[in-house]
Amino acid sequence: MTTEPLKLYYYMKLARECDTAILRLYRQGKILGGAYTGTGNEATAVGSASVLEPRDYLFPLHRDLGAHLVKGQTLRNIFLQQLGRRDSLTGGRDGTGHYADPALRIYGNVSHLAAMIPVAVGAALAAKIRREDAVAISFIGDGGSNVGDFHEGLNMAAVLKLPFVLIIENNQYAYSTPASRQFAAKRLSDRAAGYGIPGVTIDGTDVLAVADACRLAVESARRGGGPSLIESVTMRMQGHSASDDAAYVPPALLEEWRKKDPIDRLERMLLAECVLTAERKAGMEAEIASAIRLAVGEAEANPYPPPGDAGLGVYA
Numbered sequence: 001m002t003t004e005p006l007k008l009y010y011y012m013k014l015a016r017e018c019d020t021a022i023l024r025l026y027r028q029g030k031i032l033g034g035a036y037t038g039t040g041n042e043a044t045a046v047g048s049a050s051v052l053e054p055r056d057y058l059f060p061l062h063r064d065l066g067a068h069l070v071k072g073q074t075l076r077n078i079f080l081q082q083l084g085r086r087d088s089l090t091g092g093r094d095g096t097g098h099y100a101d102p103a104l105r106i107y108g109n110v111s112h113l114a115a116m117i118p119v120a121v122g123a124a125l126a127a128k129i130r131r132e133d134a135v136a137i138s139f140i141g142d143g144g145s146n147v148g149d150f151h152e153g154l155n156m157a158a159v160l161k162l163p164f165v166l167i168i169e170n171n172q173y174a175y176s177t178p179a180s181r182q183f184a185a186k187r188l189s190d191r192a193a194g195y196g197i198p199g200v201t202i203d204g205t206d207v208l209a210v211a212d213a214c215r216l217a218v219e220s221a222r223r224g225g226g227p228s229l230i231e232s233v234t235m236r237m238q239g240h241s242a243s244d245d246a247a248y249v250p251p252a253l254l255e256e257w258r259k260k261d262p263i264d265r266l267e268r269m270l271l272a273e274c275v276l277t278a279e280r281k282a283g284m285e286a287e288i289a290s291a292i293r294l295a296v297g298e299a300e301a302n303p304y305p306p307p308g309d310a311g312l313g314v315y316a
């Protein structure tokens with residue numbers, strides 16, 4: 001558990017600066033494939049992962065870089081993976097967060113939305129059978145929550161009372177489709193009743209509220225209380241990926257959400273309580289910038305995998 005407010009602040013800033021570096025690398029033509037950011041989602045990703053123990057299973061999504069970092073992933077591994085280099089966790093075979101790191105119990109997403117929910121439920125089932133006292137936590141977007149795997153996974157977790165927590169990251173859009181064109185439910189957490197499990201909707205820009213809700217859900221799952229559904233409401237502050245300018249999002253909507261920026265929100269609170277000072281903030285920013293520079297430099301110096309390795313580890 002990493003729930004001290006100053007640590008949460010640090011990890012949210014680290015995640016945002018990593019995203020900024022990833023976008024820069026993309027624009028420099030150094031990232032092959034897509035680049036995704038979690039701007040606006042930092043409180044959800046960091047707050048949720050902050051309540052996990054090392055033995056818990058994390059199944060993050062494409063906006064959850066902060067969760068990877070909190071769970072212990074190194075900047076070196078993050079940038080090796082983003083740049084598709086030989087020594088990355090996928091040996092240069094994939095990019096973004098599409099990797100698994102069993103030592104840290106991080107199982108990144110594949111492209112197919114919601115496909116990892118049944119896998120996460122399987123991890124929760126394994127944890128229960130092995131009496132590991134571990135919880136599996138998984139994420140899904142507002143758009144992805146309409147895929148059939150969501151229903152199958154959550155239903156099975158509920159019936160078997162598995163130690164599983166599912167967080168819906170409702171960031172108002174699924175690519176260019178607004179929430180109003182995706183579902184008729186008032187709250188996505190209302191779906192929990194259909195599975196016979198608890199469901200809550202929380203302010204996804206308030207990292208402390210996210211951590212509190214996730215702590216309750218994880219504790220209940222650990223005690224044998226079964227799964228929970230948490231809808232974390234936030235806004236996708238950038239395009240779907242680096243190639244999307246999001247011209248379809250009304251500027252006034254972005255302006256409204258900018259006032260609720262998760263990092264600024266916590267920063268104002270910490271400064272007011274004197275937990276954070278201007279000096280400490282500057283020191284933290286310098287430390288983050290230098291750690292990212294070092295990791296990017298190391299990753300760029302790492303070669304691409306040899307072409308002859310392309311067939312290794314391929315099933316069938």
Ligand SMILES: Cc1ncc(C[n+]2csc(CCOP(=O)(O)OP(=O)(O)O)c2C)c(N)n1
Pocket residue numbers: 063111112113114140141142143144145147169171173174175236240
């Ligand atoms: C099953 C499936 N359908 C469609 C896609 C294409 N696709 C990738 S991301 C995306 C939008 C996802 O929106 P949402 O679930 O709300 O997550 P967000 O990107 O907003 O965090 C779509 C349609 C996919 N990857 N998988």
Ligand SMILES: [Mg+2]
Pocket residue numbers: 141142143169170171172173174175236
């Ligand atoms: Mg969305």
